[in-house]
Amino acid sequence: MNHMSYRRRNWRQTVNTFMLGLTAICTMMVVAPLVWILAYVVRQGLPALSLTLLTQLPTPVGVAGGGIANALVGSAMTVGLGLLIAAPVGILAGIYAAMYPNTVLGTSVRFGTDVISGVPSIVMGIFAYTLIVLPQRHFSALSGGIVLSFIMVPTLIRATEEMIRLVPSSLREGSLALGAAEWRTSFSVIVPAAVNGLVTGMMLAIARAAGEAAPMLFTAFGNPFMNTDFGQPVATLPHMIFVYAVSPYNDWHAKAWATALVLITLVLLLNILARLIVWQRARVLGSLK
Amino acid sequence: MTTQLYKNHFPSVFVERARQAWRHGDRLYHFLLVLATVAVVGLVLGIGYELWQNSALSRHAFGWKFLTTSDWDPALTDTFGALPFILGTLITSLIAVLTAIPLGMGAAIFLAELAPDWLGTPLGFFAELLAAVPSVVYGLWGLFAYIPLFVRPTSKLLEHTLGFLPLFEGPVFGPSRLAAGLLLSIMVFPTITAVSRDVLRAIPDNQREAAMALGATRWEMIAQVLIPYGTSGFLGAIILGLGRALGETIAVTMVIGNNLDLSASLLHPGYTMASIIANEFTEATFDLYLHALIEIGLILFAITLLINLAARLLIWSVARRTRLEVRA
Numbered sequence: 201m202n203h204m205s206y207r208r209r210n211w212r213q214t215v216n217t218f219m220l221g222l223t224a225i226c227t228m229m230v231v232a233p234l235v236w237i238l239a240y241v242v243r244q245g246l247p248a249l250s251l252t253l254l255t256q257l258p259t260p261v262g263v264a265g266g267g268i269a270n271a272l273v274g275s276a277m278t279v280g281l282g283l284l285i286a287a288p289v290g291i292l293a294g295i296y297a298a299m300y301p302n303t304v305l306g307t308s309v310r311f312g313t314d315v316i317s318g319v320p321s322i323v324m325g326i327f328a329y330t331l332i333v334l335p336q337r338h339f340s341a342l343s344g345g346i347v348l349s350f351i352m353v354p355t356l357i358r359a360t361e362e363m364i365r366l367v368p369s370s371l372r373e374g375s376l377a378l379g380a381a382e383w384r385t386s387f388s389v390i391v392p393a394a395v396n397g398l399v400t401g402m403m404l405a406i407a408r409a410a411g412e413a414a415p416m417l418f419t420a421f422g423n424p425f426m427n428t429d430f431g432q433p434v435a436t437l438p439h440m441i442f443v444y445a446v447s448p449y450n451d452w453h454a455k456a457w458a459t460a461l462v463l464i465t466l467v468l469l470l471n472i473l474a475r476l477i478v479w480q481r482a483r484v485l486g487s488l489k
Numbered sequence: 490m491t492t493q494l495y496k497n498h499f500p501s502v503f504v505e506r507a508r509q510a511w512r513h514g515d516r517l518y519h520f521l522l523v524l525a526t527v528a529v530v531g532l533v534l535g536i537g538y539e540l541w542q543n544s545a546l547s548r549h550a551f552g553w554k555f556l557t558t559s560d561w562d563p564a565l566t567d568t569f570g571a572l573p574f575i576l577g578t579l580i581t582s583l584i585a586v587l588t589a590i591p592l593g594m595g596a597a598i599f600l601a602e603l604a605p606d607w608l609g610t611p612l613g614f615f616a617e618l619l620a621a622v623p624s625v626v627y628g629l630w631g632l633f634a635y636i637p638l639f640v641r642p643t644s645k646l647l648e649h650t651l652g653f654l655p656l657f658e659g660p661v662f663g664p665s666r667l668a669a670g671l672l673l674s675i676m677v678f679p680t681i682t683a684v685s686r687d688v689l690r691a692i693p694d695n696q697r698e699a700a701m702a703l704g705a706t707r708w709e710m711i712a713q714v715l716i717p718y719g720t721s722g723f724l725g726a727i728i729l730g731l732g733r734a735l736g737e738t739i740a741v742t743m744v745i746g747n748n749l750d751l752s753a754s755l756l757h758p759g760y761t762m763a764s765i766i767a768n769e770f771t772e773a774t775f776d777l778y779l780h781a782l783i784e785i786g787l788i789l790f791a792i793t794l795l796i797n798l799a800a801r802l803l804i805w806s807v808a809r810r811t812r813l814e815v816r817a
Contacts (some may be wrong), residue, residue: 212706212709213706215706215708216706216707216708216709219708219711219712220599220603220707220708222595223595223596223598223599223603224599224603225595226591226592226593226594226595226596226598226599227595227596227599227600227604227612229592229596230592230593230596230616230619230678230679230682231596231612231615231616231619233619233675233678234615234616234618234619234622236630236634237622237626237627237630240630240634241626241629241630244633288525289525289528289529290525291525292521292522292524292525292526293522293525293526293528293529295522296522296523296525296526297526299522305523305526305527305530306526308530309526309529309530311801312529312530312532312533313529314797314801315533315794315797315798316529316532316533318732318736318793318794318796318797319536319736319790319793319794320735320736320737320738320763320789320790320793321736321738322736322738322763322766322767322786322789323536323540323736323786323789323790323793324536326539326540326543326766326770326782326783326786327535327536327539327540329770330539330540330542330543330783331535331539334543350532353529353532357529381513381514381515381518382515382518382519383514383515383517383518384514386518407621408621410623411621411622411623411624411625411626412623413623413624413625413738413739414624414738414739414763414767417767417770417771418770418771421771438623438625438739439625441625441626441629442625442628442739442743445625445628445629445632445633445743446632446743453633456629457629460625460626460629463623463625463626464622464623464626467621467622467623468618468621468622471617471618471621472618475614475617
């Protein structure tokens with residue numbers, strides 16, 4: 201072994217260490233924004249967070265106090281309606297996609313799911329606008345709920361499909377062999393075995409829908425008053441953050457931060473919980489092996 | 490017993506049929522399954538149809554010139570051209586993807602190949618949470634923290650050093666195309682990282698072992714074996730990230746400045762397709778104006794459709810080879 205090849209090996213080792221170190225730095229740079237965002241939202245939002253914020257209606261600029269109670273109710277209404285529409289459709293379509301993956305309809309629904317999840321939410325908003333708002337001639341919580349159901353459907357289909365695929369086919373065959381009808385097999389055997397996955401899917405869908413501001417601009421529209429009528433416009437949390445953030449008032453900026461803290465807490469808790477459930481299930485399945 | 494009773498009392502064929510239909514009920518069940526599935530497929534077609542129908546006025550009035558002209562004048566001449574918005578979307582998305590590729594891929598390599606489980610699992614989890622942060626929160630943070638503390642100083646520096654190029658022409662305001670691009674970059678990190686990590690994990694170990702046995706260092710194994718092996722998967726990850734950047738609305742609207750500025754400078758405020766819709770949709774006072782905005786939505790829909798198609802095809806091509814579970 202001569203001198204040159206030693207030097208070459210040294211060089212290769214150096215490159216190796218350098219590049220691997222670089223990937224570690226990349227990871228830190230990818231994770232750092234999350235830490236920065238969370239820290240910033242907590243720091244800015246916590247001082248403005250109070251019980252009155254959660255229980256009062258917005259006040260005009262310059263009037264002290266005021267809160268986001270109308271947006272909490274509006275978000276609950278639209279997300280709730282969205283889930284009510286999307287859950288049955290998503291779960292049934294997910295069952296279909298898992299049971300008949302290679303039929304024409306099965307392939308198209310899986311492709312359709314991919315397409316829907318890629319459509320920008322603002323385009324979904326336009327669709328709901330032309331479909332519901334334009335014929336009705338006014339903005340409404342109804343249209344907001346429907347647009348959120350479109351946004352939730354792909355998440356629900358994927359979660360259902362994945363979980364149902366994990367259920368051993370012997371369970372299904374056993375049930376069918378005992379003479380149970382197919383729907384009975386689905387709802388008494390397969391869905392209970394996959395229920396964790398369905399709950400996870402719903403939690404992720406709620407988390408995603410609760411954070412959507414763009415389609416709310418011209419469906420739910422926003423409303424400074426308390427409204428529980430699905431035929432009328434409502435305020436929602438993300439839309440309220442947007443309106444407050446782009447306003448010129450410091451008081452509204454503070455409220456935007458506090459609302460963001462409420463929203464991000466809700467969304468991240470749902471996500472963490474959903475992932476814990478999946479993780480737990482993977483451990484249970486692993487211990488069975 | 491009860492069934493026997495029923496039979497004796499109502500020996501009608503219809504009752505028997507109804508009873509069987511209830512016991513089985515599979516026809517109804519199948520009907521519901523197919524109905525839900527058709528509804529989902531119909532949703533895609535419905536979006537395309539509605540956008541096409543409701544942009545008719547604008548399509549007829551401007552034709553293809555809509556894509557290549559830059560007059561956007563709802564006040565006086567009623568002419569509409571979408572070029573500035575199309576360019577704005579392309580520029581911001583390109584900045585996002587070009588900055589996110591090295592960082593996202595580097596992080597994916599670290600998480601899949603180097604990090605021990607106790608470190609990789611929580612870091613990967615963190616990166617996935619980043620994807621769950623609502624875009625309005627990104628926008629809020631972008632407006633009040635990211636722009637003043639990072640983007641503005643960076644822009645000033647670019648203006649001082651490269652200001653002679655039209656691309657980095659001053660003056661620096663704050664909200665700008667660069668700000669939108671760099672914020673989008675953070676928003677596409679999780680997509681690129683998570684998909685690339687899955688692609689790397691799906692590559693069979695014998696590829697790694699063979700490279701190591703030939704005397705490659707770890708980095709040589711990654712650069713010369715794993716990356717070529719997973720190329721189409723990585724491309725899929727990048728295109729998926731691009732798709733997310735193209736359609737992002739609220740965060741971009743909050744940091745891009747919303748200005749019909751026709752200069753080439755990245756440091757000037759601009760507009761994207763999504764942000765013009767967000768800003769002007771509820772202000773569209775006459776039908777042609779509304780139809781022009783919906784046509785922009787139609788273009789956005791067509792682009793994201795193509796992009797998602799391409800991404801899925803690429804990822805599927807890897808999936809077929811390596812049995813990768815496709816996600817994201």
